Amino acid sequence: MLPIVAYTDKLSVAAGETLSVMASSFGAREYRADLRRIIQGDTNPEGPGYKDERIDLDLGGARKAVEKRFFPGSCVIVPAQRVLSGLSDFTIAAVVRPTLVDERERSIISLPGFARIGIDGEHFVAEAHGHRLEVKQPVNTGAWHVVSLSFSTETGSLTFAVSKDNEAASEDVKPLVQTAKVAGLRCDAKEVVIAASRGSDGRPAQFFDGKIDRPAIFGAEISHDALRRLLADFSQLARMRSLLAAWDFSVKMTTQTICDISPYQLHGRIHNAPARAMTGWLWKGQDLDWKKRPDLYSAIHFHSTDFYDAGWDVDFTVSLPDDLKSGVYAVRLVPDGDEEAAYYCVFALRPPRGKPSRNTVAFLFPTCSYLAYANHRLAMDVPGTEIGMGRVVELDRHHMFLQSNPGIGFSVYETHDDESGVFHSSRLRPIVDLQPKVKSFLGGFGSNVWQFNADTHILGWLDAIDQDYDVITDEDVHEEGMRLLGQYNVVITGTHPEYYTRNMIEALQGFTDRGGRLMYLGGNGFYWVVSFNEDMPGIMECRRSEAGIRPWEPGHGQFYHAFTGEYGGLWRRNGRPPNHLCGVGMTSQGFDICEPYYLAPAAKDPRVSFIFDGVSADAKIGDFGLAGGGAAGLEVDRADQSQGTPDHALVLASSTRHTDIYLMTPEDLLDPTPDWSGTQADIIRADLTFFETAGGGAVFSTGSIAWAGSMAWNSYDNEIARMTSNVLRRFNDPERFSIPEHKDS
C-alpha cells in the first residue's frame, strides 16, 4: 500500500516557476520532501539498475502528513439567489434515464432542506418537508421517465408522478401517481442540486448514475400530462408564466456552465465533469453529430464515480531554480523515514518559455498517454486482461492502493459502475502509476513496466550516451505547436504515445514537413483522438468510436467529443492515419513475449547505411530485451501504403512471428476468421521503418513498444541501442535529407 500519495498542480513547469504539491496521508504520520531527477526507473535486476539524481534544493524539513480524501461524483449546482424562497405551490420535474440502481439513495433533483426527487434502492421516491412518497414499481434502468413532484396549497395535495416512455406510440403513457395530504409547504432552499443532494457535511451527496434532461421548477401545480407536453418544447416552456427555472443542458455544452432558459436566469455549473453532449429524451437517431442538432443532445450523463479535481489544500510549493536543466523530475515524499515507501510526484521541467534553449534534441514526454492510462485498473476490473497478458497478473503496491481507493478516479480504460465508458481523465489528482519503480500489467515477461516507467529506458539511454536534451510535454506541444517544436532538430517519442490532440498531431506533422526529424521509439502511436477543454484545465476527453482496441463504446449517437465537437475514435478515421506521420500504424498487440526483427533487403540501401554503422551484419537483431525478451512486441505497427506509408519509405527489418496472444486490430479485422493470429498472419509484425521528408527531415520508427526495453539491455551496450544512437547522431546533424527520385534508387 501507499502510506502517502500526492499530486502537483502541473505536469509541465519551466525553471524559475513554482509547483504546488498536494499530499495526503494514507497511514503516514509525517514526511520529508526532496527533488530528484529521474534517469532510469526500472528496478529489474536484469536491467541497468534504478537511477535518479538528488537535486540540492531545500524543500523544508519534516511535515505532518494530513489525511485528505477523494470525493467523486458529478452533479450540477445552481445557486437559487432567493428566487425559490417562500415557494409554496410548486412543481419540480425532470426527464431521467437511470443507468444504475442499487442499495444507495440517489437524488435526481433536490432543493436541499425542502424537497427532492430521487431513487432509494430500486424505487423512485419524492420528499417534501419530511413527507415521503414512493412509487412501488421498480425503476426500469435504460428507459426514459418523466418524474414530477407538485404541491397545491388550495387542495393540500402533494403529488408524485412517474411516467415511463413506451417504445410503441400506440400505447398511452400511464403515469404512476402517489399522493399525500399536506397542511402546507414553504420553500427555504438556497440552491438547486441536480443529480445529487447535500450531505450532512455540506458536500454533494446521493449521486445519481444516469442521464438527466431538462429539469425544471415551476411556481404552480402542473399536471403530469401537461408537463410531458411542456418539457418536450423549450420554446413553449420558456413562455410559461409559472416557470421559475428550466435548464437546457444543450447550451454551452463545451463549458462547465449550465444555462437556465427561464427569465430568472438561474445558471449553474457542473461539478466533477459529468459527460455532456449526450443524447437526450428526444433523440431518436435523427442526427449523430451534436453540433448539427444540439437540441437533441440535451442530456448529461452523471456518474457517482466521475472525478475531476481532488481540490486538496496545498502542502508546499517548490520554486524550480533558474539554472536547473530541462528533464524529468519528481518531488519525492518519504513517509516516516521509509525510503522504500516514497511517493514520486513526477513532472517535466520544460525549457524556458519564449526563448530557445541550446538543446537541439527534445524528448516528447507523452502526458496525454499517461493521462489516458492514469490509475488504470485493466487487469483488476477486466478479468480477460490476463488472456492478453499470457501470464499471471502481478499487483504492485499502487494497484493495491487503487483497489482500496476507487474514489481516486479512473482512466479512460475503465467503465463507471453503470458500465458506461469513462470519457475523462484528469491530472488534478494523484496518478499513482506515473511513478518510477512501479510495475504494470502490460509490459511483458521481464521488467513488466508500462508507459512512464518504460519510457525511462529511453531517458536512461540518453543519460548513458551523455546526450543533452530538453523534455517537452504533450500539453506544451498542444499549446505552442511548431513554435516549440521548431527549436529542435530531433524529437524523440516515448514507447507508447497513443493519445493525440489535433493540435499535437498537426504540430508534429508540421515539424517533419519542415525538416524536423522524428524518432518514434514506440508502438501503437498517434492512435486515438483526445481533446482538452479550455474551461477545465487538466482534464482530457476520449470517445472511442467505431474501431480500435477499446474497452467500451461511447453509446449510439455519442461519438463526437463534448469538449471540441471533434469526431472521436482513431486518427486513422479522421484523416490523420499514423502512417502519414511515422510510416507505420498499429497492427496488433500481445503482452507476453517479444521477438527479434529480421533484416530486410532495404537494410542494405545506402540511404540507411548510417543506421547500421558498427552493427553486425547478422540477419537477426534485437533477440534480447527487458520487455518480453525481444525488441519487437507488446504493441506493434506495420508499414502499409494503403494507410498512408510514403512510397519511398524503407522497411529495414520486421518481426516474423508472434504468439497467438497477438491478434488483429478490429479496424483491420473486417471479416473475423481464425487465422488472424501471431503464428499465422503475416500482417501481425513490427516494421522498422525509415523515410525522408520533402522538407529535408526524416522519420525513424520502431513500430514496437518493446524496442526501448532492448535498448536498456546490457546497460545500453547492444546493437539496438547502437542503432538508435546512430539514428540520433545523424538526425541531429542539420544536413538535409533528400527524398530519392525513385523508391529503388
Add this chain to the structure above:
Amino acid sequence: MSRYQLDQSDLQFAREFLADPVGYHSPGLQRVLNRMRGADWACKYVLVTQERHGRWLLGKMPRKRGSEIEIVEGVVYTDLLDAERDIFRRRWQDLTGNDLNLALQNAA
C-alpha cells in the same frame, strides 16, 4: 461464461504448460488457458508483490471494485514461473475438481 470445460483430454496440455508456462503454446493449451484466465471470477488468482522481481503472495481478486483482495495464507513465490505452474494447478483443481498431479500420475 465459457462454453469450454476442462476434462481428462486436456492433460496433454497441462503437461505442455508445466514444461513451458510462458510463450508459444499449442492451440489446445491456449484454449485451456483461455478458460482459466478468462471471465470466470471464481478462479481469478493474482500475485501480490511483496518485493518487486523477488517475492510474491498469492491473492484472489474480488469481482467488486474496492473490495478487499483475499490473500491465500501460506503461499509465497520467489519465482514467477513457479507461480504460473502453481496457479495452473489450483485452477485445474477449481475447474475439474481433481488434483492435477494425481491426474497426471494416473494418466502416465
